[in-house]
Amino acid sequence: MEKKISISNTQVILNYNKAYPKDRQELLASKTLKVFLQYFISLQKEKNQDIYRYLTQDGKYDSETATEEFSHFLRLLSVFQLDEIRNDYALDENGLLDTIEEFYKSWRQLQRFAFMSSETRDGFGVNTLVAMDSSLNNLFLRTYRLFEERAMHRRNVVYRQVQAGTNACFSVHHHRNLWDPQYEKLMDIPVIDTVMLRTPMILHPKSSKREGVINEIHENPMNYFAGDSEDWFCFPCRVGKLLCFVYFNSKYIASALSMANLFELATREESEGKPDLICIYGNPDDRNETQFYHDEANDIWIGCISDHPRVEYFGYLKKMCLTLHNLAMMNRGWLPIHGAFVNITLHDGRKKGIMLMGDSGAGKSESIEALKAAGKDLIRDIEVVFDDMGTIHIEDGVPYGQGTEIGAFIRLDDLDPGTPYRDMDRSVIMGPENPNARMVVPASPYRVVVHNHKIDLFAYANNYTNEFGLKQLPIEEVKETCKLGKRMALGTTQEVGISTTYFANPFGPMQKQELCEPLIDKMFQCMKDNGIFVGEIYTHLGFDRSSREGLDVAAKELLDFIMK
Template sequence: GLYRDVVENITGDHPRVYRQVSAGAQVGLVAVRHDWPVPAPYRSPLASIPFVRHVVIDPPFILDPPMNKRSGEFTEVPENPIADLELDASQWICYPAVVGPTVIFIYVNQRFIGLGGALANLFELASDEQVAAGPQAVFLYGVPAESLAACGLLPTVFHDDQEHDLLVAAIPAEDRFGYFGYLKKMVLTLHNVAVMKHGRLPFHGAFTRITLESGAAANVLVLGDTATGKSETLEALRELASEEVSDLRIVADDMGSLAVDPDGVLRGYGTEIGAFVRLDDLSKAYAFQQLDRAIFMSPHKVNARVVVPVTSLEEILRGHRVDVLLYANNYEWVDEEHPVIERLDSVEQALEVFGEGRAMAKGTTTSTGLTSTYFANPFGAVQRRERHEAIAAAVFAAAFRHGVVVGQLRTRLGIERFASRGPQEAAVALLHLISTRTAQTAR
């Protein structure tokens, strides 16, 4: 190549060992203008911004954004945060994302373009037809800080524009918000608010179909806050029981929704085709297994993460029956009175346990100690609590009517020295539950 010719001509040295290095960028985006039904108040800031239509990634792609933790909640505000906003279209791109049953236009400032490129590993890119039909929500990531000055010290905000049937969100272009968690969780907050309008219950959890070699199978939904052991337990199940598990299919890795179908059966849906996984709590081999398709973030810091594809759009939209519904309890010890899996006896008891949303903070946010968040879901459920409570009561009533196993799973991930052992023992208990449940159903 030209570079080698120049070096050899200047140095007069002809090396015998050549090492191939990546040339150019590791992520390429093809973005073009695309017509969509832009409501009048949004034409000035949004109509000229190009849409991403193709993405090329040369993995492993490693980012070190300015932040590696997220703070606070996303606040619903009465005023539109992007009203009268003027943007330079050359500094922005739009990633139109399919997020469960919703389409969300994610506008990313060039300042955060690396994080914007990582969206391709997390959310399916919307089709031309979906772009032309328009979104249920728009999110501007990286607006001028002064435009949100009136929104307080933590201006991570969204607004329900009922006149135009559009959810609108914005986060300012400041280094303290330069973390993928802000980008991902605001998108999921918008999804959660949107699905509640249609009677679905948004959940913060991992939903997986587990099939054993014996033929036993169950669709298992584990709800819980960040770093409570949801994904860690499923990964431990994959590793510990590889000879017994024939298939482990992910429907939702972090967020999704529940709906009661016309027959009264509880069904779960996902949102993401990828996972934003905390490396600290996974096996050391995991990162190397994902090298050919992974996007790593701050691998040398606490709360190191990897964004990796884990499922398909078809899988997350299908609507799978829920067989097991558990709350991930990462803070309680296990003893005779507190088993790894404890079944709950009534709708009221379940609503109390799930509603309290207790968890031991693990450093993924700025929270510390034992925390409590309504339904472990500060992403829409807290902001629309009254609506959420009504849907939750109906969902849990349907679960108990149709024999769903409802309980809590003690992962002990938040207890010192149990980061590995806790999820491993939880995985063994879950394996036993699936086997015995299937046997009892057969009888």
């Protein structure tokens, strides 16, 4: 992205390599300020006629001239007191103060991001990125306060250290190794190697729900890939043990950078290798599709999400990456599990690995939260292996669980009231004004996620049966229940009411049932042979989501199992 500043889609992206103001005078004389000021004037024409008339001096100036005149006035105001300036803008103190406040507010209402190259600076390190971004944040704050105080003719008495600069920044480099000529289009797209999120980061995406399914195609999306280095970036990450390159259209930069809270960012050295997975996010192909393709020659699974307003929802990106992971892992003989897996350690040292399986809304995460509350005086530690997607594989005749994500993408309504506030300092919060409000919060170190974890209990999360508690059942019965994947859909996706999804997992197993079926038989037989508790947990959420009775009973019986 060679532009100094890009404003579109209620977001702004700053290129620190092209424009980085070192002080106030440089900021006020910059093209960056003028670009935003012209954008601001165009907003006020529709939004606030009083401010628009003030800036254009009742039609004396067009927007371009008003941009030049007002930016010149701001340079004067940075040096002189208001009553020392002979300028039309200085005559209306109330108009000036309203304009300064709205100008600052409009800037902060944008989703603001910045990037720089890690290749063009000697001795570049994370401290370089953090220091530069923090310095700019302070410059914006001090400049706003100066103008506000000069317009008021007094100092402030309350100061709020808000995020006046960016919401997030990152550094980039370029690929050096081409793994196959058909992927040459990707080589010039900058690759992210460091990310800094200013948390809590609050985003307001246009969409709050995922719709449709991810379909297999038999044409490599590279044949119709329309991205370029001007408006695209690559987020290289680890999905489980697999290397995934997420190439994203910059209009979806907010969702893409939120991945830093969910998947382990790959190192610069790792990103020079051939990826196992490639995800293309926001391809302007006019297809309005979410699709995947297997490049068998290179053994790369490729997902493509079309550019469309509906995909400005983090769930599209997350689930595409997980679908690609699941398809690749099934090819390697590992069984994907849509669920949650935690290791519970009691104060007396007893430890159990608890794996719950179920589709969206079944009550997996809610059951874990209820267990935390029920065992608050008994539980010493809860180690999260996965909160949404993981795998079961067999080593030396023993089934083990592993995870895919270092974080969790959680519905705020699924949590105890205090939980979002407790974790807010590290979170990305999405659409808090929407019914399906979510947060992305770190959960476990990567080393924990990809470690082999022993399974002591495997239970299907049943939210549709009018039963309570936890029940051990014959292995064949549970296996058939899991394959049916029945649930009461609660509107977290496009579905509502009773639905069934093969193996409760529309992210790989549903698309490749012939590949998944023998893995299910193999893993369930192995759990039986190892004497693992296999059954169902009844969350009751399909009957009354506001009531926690079902969750509380289930949590108590889970705790009883752990204490045995």
